[in-house]
Amino acid sequence: MKRKKLTPQLKFEAMFKYITASSATIVLIIMLLMFIQLTYNSRLSIEKFGLNFLFSSSWNPATHEYGALASIYGTVVSTLIALIIAVPMGIIIALFLVEISHPVVSKITGNAIELLAAIPSIIYGMWGLFVFAPFFADYIQPFLINNFGDIPFIGKLFQGAPMGIGMLSAGIILSLMILPFITAVTRDVFIMVPAVVKESSYGMGSTTWEVTHKVTLRYGIKGVIGACFIGLGRALGETMAVTFVIGNSHLISASLMDPASSIASTLANEFGEASEPIYLHALMQLGLILLLMTFFIQILAQIWVGKLKKSMGTGL
Amino acid sequence: MSVVSLLHSKASIPEELQKNEACLPLYYEHLNTPPKVSVCGLDFFYGEHQALLDNDIDIAPNKVTAIIGPSGCGKSTHLRVYNRIFELYKDQKAKGKVLLDGENIFSSKINILELRRKVGMIFQKPTPFPMSVFENVAYGLKLHYAISKSEISIKVEEALRRAALWDEVKDMLSKPGMALSGGQQQRLCVARAIAVEPEVLLMDEPTSAIDPVATLKIEELIDSLKQKFTIVIVTHNMQQAARISDFTAFFYKGKIVEFDKTKKIFTNPAQKKTEEYITGRFG
Ligand SMILES: Nc1ncnc2c1ncn2[C@@H]1O[C@H](COP(=O)(O)OP(=O)(O)O)[C@@H](O)[C@H]1O
Ligand SMILES: [Mg+2]
Numbered sequence: 001m002k003r004k005k006l007t008p009q010l011k012f013e014a015m016f017k018y019i020t021a022s023s024a025t026i027v028l029i030i031m032l033l034m035f036i037q038l039t040y041n042s043r044l045s046i047e048k049f050g051l052n053f054l055f056s057s058s059w060n061p062a063t064h065e066y067g068a069l070a071s072i073y074g075t076v077v078s079t080l081i082a083l084i085i086a087v088p089m090g091i092i093i094a095l096f097l098v099e100i101s102h103p104v105v106s107k108i109t110g111n112a113i114e115l116l117a118a119i120p121s122i123i124y125g126m127w128g129l130f131v132f133a134p135f136f137a138d139y140i141q142p143f144l145i146n147n148f149g150d151i152p153f154i155g156k157l158f159q160g161a162p163m164g165i166g167m168l169s170a171g172i173i174l175s176l177m178i179l180p181f182i183t184a185v186t187r188d189v190f191i192m193v194p195a196v197v198k199e200s201s202y203g204m205g206s207t208t209w210e211v212t213h214k215v216t217l218r219y220g221i222k223g224v225i226g227a228c229f230i231g232l233g234r235a236l237g238e239t240m241a242v243t244f245v246i247g248n249s250h251l252i253s254a255s256l257m258d259p260a261s262s263i264a265s266t267l268a269n270e271f272g273e274a275s276e277p278i279y280l281h282a283l284m285q286l287g288l289i290l291l292l293m294t295f296f297i298q299i300l301a302q303i304w305v306g307k308l309k310k311s312m313g314t315g316l
Numbered sequence: 317m318s319v320v321s322l323l324h325s326k327a328s329i330p331e332e333l334q335k336n337e338a339c340l341p342l343y344y345e346h347l348n349t350p351p352k353v354s355v356c357g358l359d360f361f362y363g364e365h366q367a368l369l370d371n372d373i374d375i376a377p378n379k380v381t382a383i384i385g386p387s388g389c390g391k392s393t394h395l396r397v398y399n400r401i402f403e404l405y406k407d408q409k410a411k412g413k414v415l416l417d418g419e420n421i422f423s424s425k426i427n428i429l430e431l432r433r434k435v436g437m438i439f440q441k442p443t444p445f446p447m448s449v450f451e452n453v454a455y456g457l458k459l460h461y462a463i464s465k466s467e468i469s470i471k472v473e474e475a476l477r478r479a480a481l482w483d484e485v486k487d488m489l490s491k492p493g494m495a496l497s498g499g500q501q502q503r504l505c506v507a508r509a510i511a512v513e514p515e516v517l518l519m520d521e522p523t524s525a526i527d528p529v530a531t532l533k534i535e536e537l538i539d540s541l542k543q544k545f546t547i548v549i550v551t552h553n554m555q556q557a558a559r560i561s562d563f564t565a566f567f568y569k570g571k572i573v574e575f576d577k578t579k580k581i582f583t584n585p586a587q588k589k590t591e592e593y594i595t596g597r598f599g
Contacts, residue, residue: 200443200505203401204456204512205432214455218446312446312492 035291042285044278053285059250059266061273066282068289070250074167074260075290078242079235081171081256082178087228089175090182095212097183098190110187117180125244128173133164133245136172141257160257163247168256170246174238178231185227189220218312222305229301233294239264263290350418352377352516352546353398358412360393360402360570367393369570371412375516375563380538380547382557382578385567386598391550394567395518398548399435400428416516433460436509438519442501442526444493445508449485452493452504456512471511478544479507480537499530506537510545517541519549523556535560554594558582566590 056067097106141162148158193216201215247259263286274280351374360368367390383391402408414421453472476482481503523531565575574590585591
């Protein structure tokens with residue numbers, strides 16, 4: 001038998017390693033450059049406001065007083081609302097698709113959910129502004145305001161006029177946008193849990209609910225948390241949909257009915273009008289804050305998953 | 317009539333059992349207690365494919381019954397009927413009767429969660445849950461008993477001791493169950509299963525995924541467990557069946573070809589097929 005010369009393979013192997021390594025390095029370099037660029041381009045604002053930028057909620061282009069607090073607050077709260085709605089719902093839908101519904105139903109619904117994830121965010125924004133907001137203002141908000149507005153403490157969240165747009169609307173639209181993602185990943189995690197693990201849980205005399213929240217969910221917790229954090233990342237930075245429905249006000253209000261602004265919506269709205277260097281630099285600094293927030297949240301996620309692994313030895 | 321029914325004379329069946337419904341429980345001539353589990357005319361289907369044909373077998377209480385046979389002959393399928401775990405899959409169907417203490421497990425009066433507490437199962441691969449060693453053993457206790465934290469601790473220790481694992485894990489109860497070695501994980505699963513005080517333990521090739529030393533430990537464990545539990549074990553390993561079981565059933569192509577005392581099966585089988593199998597001529 002004639003033997004093949006193996007030298008070309010070895011060369012290819014070396015090249016392949018080189019290509020993969022350099023692609024990975026490029027990603028790191030791009031991230032670093034972004035950070036440097038954003039910091040450099042926000043230097044005027046950093047010099048002028050210092051740490052105060054983080055804690056001031058004034059945003060006044062006329063007097064050139066800038067503070068990020070209102071935008072940070074809006075970003076965090078709208079994202080929290082989105083997660084509070086989308087995480088439990090995503091997990092429940094995934095559970096239904098994997099454990100309960102007929103395989104044909106699962107397949108069709110599963111595909112529909114993946115399609116939802118592919119809808120561009122501008123569509124969500126337009127739908128939110130023209131369809132969801134009027135409906136919300138006419139039916140849901142009056143209900144919330146009338147029924148919860150007078151309760152001590154939490155009533156503060158539900159006061160004001162039913163305008164349709166505002167913090168809560170932005171949170172709900174965001175939740176719809178990240179729901180398909182969380183559902184799809186959680187479903188895949190549930191599917192990957194070995195049948196024999198579920199069987200041994202059922203075999204102990206557990207109900208479907210017990211199997212799911214005590215075993216299946218824990219088994220795949222790494223994947224589910226990963227999905228939630230990617231959803232979180234998307235919600236944090238989501239621009240178009242939020243800009244349409246959040247109301248774009250720089251006032252911090254306790255009520256979720258009131259208009260607000262997020263970092264991304266402020267950037268989208270105000271770059272065009274930012275003529276003064278200090279205005280531009282303040283916006284750049286907002287961008288820098290968003291980048292750092294996303295970065296630290298991902299690190300937190302890693303630490304959390306690592307801790308979980310130590311205490312329960314998750315499977316996936 | 318199956319081989320089993322021919323083996324045992326009906327004369328020795330106590331009167332109370334003879335009255336029992338349509339299906340006459342089969343009985344061992346030398347035992348004075350009724351069978352723990354009695355299977356009558358069991359057929360099993362995976363969709364259209366019939367995997368078990370007319371299985372009849374009696375499982376003696378506080379004994380080890382081994383199920384042997386070539387791979388794919390239906391051993392696991394048979395075992396998975398006893399705790400109705402196959403019902404998780406919509407295309408799987410069982411026909412016939414399985415009596416646990418004389419009561420049909422398919423009867424509508426049976427609470428499936430209670431049945432699965434009474435009939436515990438150990439799988440081929442160790443399946444520790446993603447939680448600590450302690451929580452693994454406490455898992456079933458919390459499902460089935462309303463007991464205090466301190467009682468749970470006592471029960472967990474008791475189960476781990478009975479599973480011959482206590483000394484090895486007592487200092488690492490809060491470590492994840494998955495951090496144990498394969499053999500330890502399997503004994504952890506045994507501890508988890510016996511913590512809820514079942515009556516029957518089903519084991520599906522419990523030692524085929526672990527090393528010889530760990531296997532020996534499990535075998536010793538099985539021997540000590542039969543004081544308290546009725547054990548049905550599927551095994552691929554004929555030496556193991558000969559070593560640890562009191563009765564052996566030989567399965568072939570979904571049928572129970574021969575069922576008798578282990579000694580008889582391995583020294584003087586009545587069926588030619590059984591002899592061929594135990595002498596290693598196929599399988
Ligand atoms: N989930 C399943 N779906 C369809 N057929 C199956 C399934 N599991 C087992 N079978 C079939 O049933 C028969 C018995 O299988 P099994 O009980 O697993 O055998 P054993 O445990 O003796 O090796 C085999 O022919 C196998 O192909
Ligand atoms: Mg098997």
